[in-house]
Amino acid sequence: MMKLVSVSVFAALFSLPTFAVEYQDHDGMLMNHGDGHLMDMAGGMVMGNNPDTLPGGCEKVAETKEITVRAGHKYAEKFPGRMFAFDTQEFQFKPCTKLTVHFINDDNVRHQWMMHGLPKYLYPKGMFHLEVSGPAKISGTLILPPGDKTYLVHCDIAQHMEKGMKAQLKVGKGDGDLPSIPNVTANTVPDDYKITLPELLEKAHAEADLPEPEPVVESAKKATPAPVVVEEESAFSGVTIIGLLLGVVVAPMLASKFKGMSAGEIVSYILELSQSTLKSIFEIAQNLLRKFKK
Numbered sequence: 001m002m003k004l005v006s007v008s009v010f011a012a013l014f015s016l017p018t019f020a021v022e023y024q025d026h027d028g029m030l031m032n033h034g035d036g037h038l039m040d041m042a043g044g045m046v047m048g049n050n051p052d053t054l055p056g057g058c059e060k061v062a063e064t065k066e067i068t069v070r071a072g073h074k075y076a077e078k079f080p081g082r083m084f085a086f087d088t089q090e091f092q093f094k095p096c097t098k099l100t101v102h103f104i105n106d107d108n109v110r111h112q113w114m115m116h117g118l119p120k121y122l123y124p125k126g127m128f129h130l131e132v133s134g135p136a137k138i139s140g141t142l143i144l145p146p147g148d149k150t151y152l153v154h155c156d157i158a159q160h161m162e163k164g165m166k167a168q169l170k171v172g173k174g175d176g177d178l179p180s181i182p183n184v185t186a187n188t189v190p191d192d193y194k195i196t197l198p199e200l201l202e203k204a205h206a207e208a209d210l211p212e213p214e215p216v217v218e219s220a221k222k223a224t225p226a227p228v229v230v231e232e233e234s235a236f237s238g239v240t241i242i243g244l245l246l247g248v249v250v251a252p253m254l255a256s257k258f259k260g261m262s263a264g265e266i267v268s269y270i271l272e273l274s275q276s277t278l279k280s281i282f283e284i285a286q287n288l289l290r291k292f293k294k
Contacts, residue, residue, distance in 0.1 A: 076165075
């Protein structure tokens with residue numbers, strides 16, 4: 001029994017390293033696809049890799065620098081309301097610096113270190129891009145353009161930037177600060193974790209100078225259409241009066257005309273009268289047409 005326990009303990013001790021987090025280094029596995037695009041089958045990617053070509057306006061490399069940037073959930077803990085972050089939110093280098101970035105992902109999800117606004121004649125789509133499925137490490141190199149400019153650095157995975165993975169890189173003195181950089185600049189929309197939803201709505205209405213919303217019940221009452229009132233037709237309308245007059249005048253004439261005739265004879269007479277009337281109308285219409293044709 002003791003022998004079995006000893007074997008189990010030794011097996012557990014030797015298996016402990018397999019449970020430790022191991023960072024995979026992608027640098028040695030990357031394949032060059034041209035145009036500074038390096039990629040491997042394990043989820044590592046570099047776009048815009050440029051260790052040699054000087055941007056226009058740079059006569060030589062001003063200096064050579066290397067930085068290590070880490071990304072993960074734990075770096076966002078110091079920023080209330082954020083889920084992901086880089087360990088550094090601001091970088092600054094001289095123009096024409098040759099910069100190598102070692103990007104380490106501490107999470108078990110995909111993260112990126114993407115820099116925008118670079119000259120498109122040298123960097124496809126104007127960006128330098130490091131991407132890795134973690135935990136892992138990947139590296140890439142670029143030569144910064146001349147001039148004073150502030151560049152956006154962020155993770156472009158859906159909602160990662162909005163959740164805190166955003167930074168700025170200043171070349172020279174930069175040309176200002178970008179908004180909503182954690183611990184560097186104020187948020188475009190300030191966070192307020194004390195205000196309640198009704199208070200937030202009231203504040204939004206006040207800032208937008210909108211009229212106070214009306215109660216739902218009152219709005220429903222106003223929206224209810226008024227009942228349609230249909231006026232009853234008078235018993236002695238114009239049609240009724242005309243019918244009565246015709247009845248008074250025509251009835252005696254018909255009574256004298258059909259006196260002594262049977263019902264069948266009356267029907268036959270009405271049909272013959274209708275036929276002759278229609279024939280007369282048709283002949284009048286033909287004559288009118290002939291006149292118009294002439």
